[in-house]
Amino acid sequence: MADRLNLVATIKDRANEIYKKVESLRSIKGRNQDAIMAACLYIACRQEEKPRTIKEICSVANGATKKDIGRAKDFIQKQLGLENDPSIQDMCTISAGDFMRRFCSSLGMNNQAVKAAEEVVEKIGELDIRRSPISIAAAIIYMITQLSEEKRLLRDIYLATGVAESTIRNSYKDLYPYASTVIPEWFAKDKDLKTLYSS
Secondary structure, eight states, X not given: OTTTTTOOHHXXXXXXXXXXXXXXXXXXXXXXXXXXXXXXXXXXXXXXXXXXXXXXXXXXXXXXXXXXHHHHHHHHHHHTTOTTOHHHHXXXXXXXXXXXXXXXXXXXXXXXXXXXXXXXXXXXXXXXXXXXXXXXXXXXXXXXXXXXXXXXOHHHHHHHHOOOHHHHHHHHHHHGGGHHHHSOTTXXXXXXXXXXXXX
16 A cells, blocks of 8 residues: 555655554454555554645545545554554544645646745635645645746646545635635745735
C-alpha cells in the first residue's frame, strides 16, 4: 500500500512497527486485515507529519472502506493505549497547508504559483472558514491557478486532490470575499483579482 502512495521508508517502517505492536497483542484475529494495515499506514503518515486523507489510503486498501479504516484506526489507538497520547491527539489537527505542496506538485504547478498558494494557506488559517482542510487546499489551488498563466480546470484539481468539483466550487465561494486580502500582491494585482469570478 505504501508503495502505491509513493510513501517514504520512514512511514513504511512506522506503519510496520504499529502493525507488529497490534499483532503482538493477538487482538486482530478475525478483523479485516486490509483495514488494519490501512489504518496503521494512516496513523504512521500522521505521526511522521506527512498526512494522507482516508480517501487516499482507501484507494490503495484492497477493498477496505473509509468506515472500515476509521474503525480500525480507533481500534488500534485503543489497543495501544494511544487515545490520550499528545502526538495522536495532535495528529487529528491537520491544516490545508499539510496537503498544499503535494497537491500543487501533482498538478505540475510552477514555483511561483506554489509559493503563492502556500502564502494564501497561511493567511486563510487566521480566518474562520468552516470547511475541511482538504477542501480549502483545493479551493486555494483553484483560485491561484485561475490567476496564473497555467489555468487548471475543476476536474484537474478534483483528480489531484480527490475533492468533488461541487465541493471545490462551494469552498471557493467561501474564500472569494477574502481574495484581495489573502492573495499576495507580488502574485496578483487588484486588476488581476477582478478577473476572478465570484460564484
